Amino acid sequence: MDLPKLAIAALGGTVSMQARNAGEGVIPTVSGEALLASVPQLTTLARVTVETLGLLPSASLNFGCLLSVLSWAKYQVEQGAVGVVITQGTDTLEEAAVFFDYLWDCDEPLVLTGAMRSAKQAGADGPANVLDACRVALAENSRRRGVQVVMNGQIHQARCVRKTDSLALQAFSSPIFGPAGLLVENHVGYLCPSVPHSVLPLPQHTTHKVALLEASLSADTLLLENILKLGYDGLVIAGFGAEHVSESWAAMIEVIAGKIPVIIATRTGSGSTAQHSYGFAGSELDLIRKGALMAGFLCPRKARILLWLLLGCQRQDELARYLNDNSRLQP
């Protein structure tokens, strides 16, 4: 039987980590080829092309690397791959996933996975996650669903998923929306229909900068006072609660929003920003009046990526529309 073609790229992360010597910390050293040797069952499911595009801890990935990976993945689809799997570190998986999702215009699934336990640790989850991710990438019902994250038997939409635990095996969740699907006895099943998602053109330039600052109790305004001088092109604030900041931050945000786009998201880890509930200085009504935009359900990190991508293709005027799209995200 002619097996479907599947492309896999390894970027590093815990799934590719082991210690060089006993007693040392783990570092990314396991190539994509070696990773595949841990899932021999895959040869019965697909003809696999594997490449090691990087061996980095995911904190050291950057948008430039992700753009190269994206063009590699699109090339694999042009060459006949029915799906693409990318393995990487879990620390920035939620950001990489949404970055790709805003740029992935193929029907073929692009699936990201990683591991919480390194290759030699008891109960290493890498092989199971890689095999699950391949099953999702090969499944007919995964087509036209954009980018998905597969971890611990669950499938999550790129725009909803967050790393919500630092070390547990069940480290990923999609607050409010829940997983988009599950793997049950190797069967890929979805819990909700696919949501049409807006795709952006590739950025024409990549040197612009978007800052992300979190509001905290009794915080000074020094960083805010210097944002424009430092040459930032956009600002995301992870605000308190349903999106609130102090009166002194609100005054600075008004000055900044007069010059560059400012998005306010919630720092709570779940839920949407408000639009018209509170009226005090530093509330959403006040900040909207001062020129800031509300992130809706988009978390601060994903809002920063959206703004960076929009600035890169000079579509920042459409920011409100894109944020609004996310506020209406359906599970």
Ligand code: ASP
């Ligand atoms: N702890 C991380 C991981 O899960 C390391 C990284 O993100 O590279 O892969």
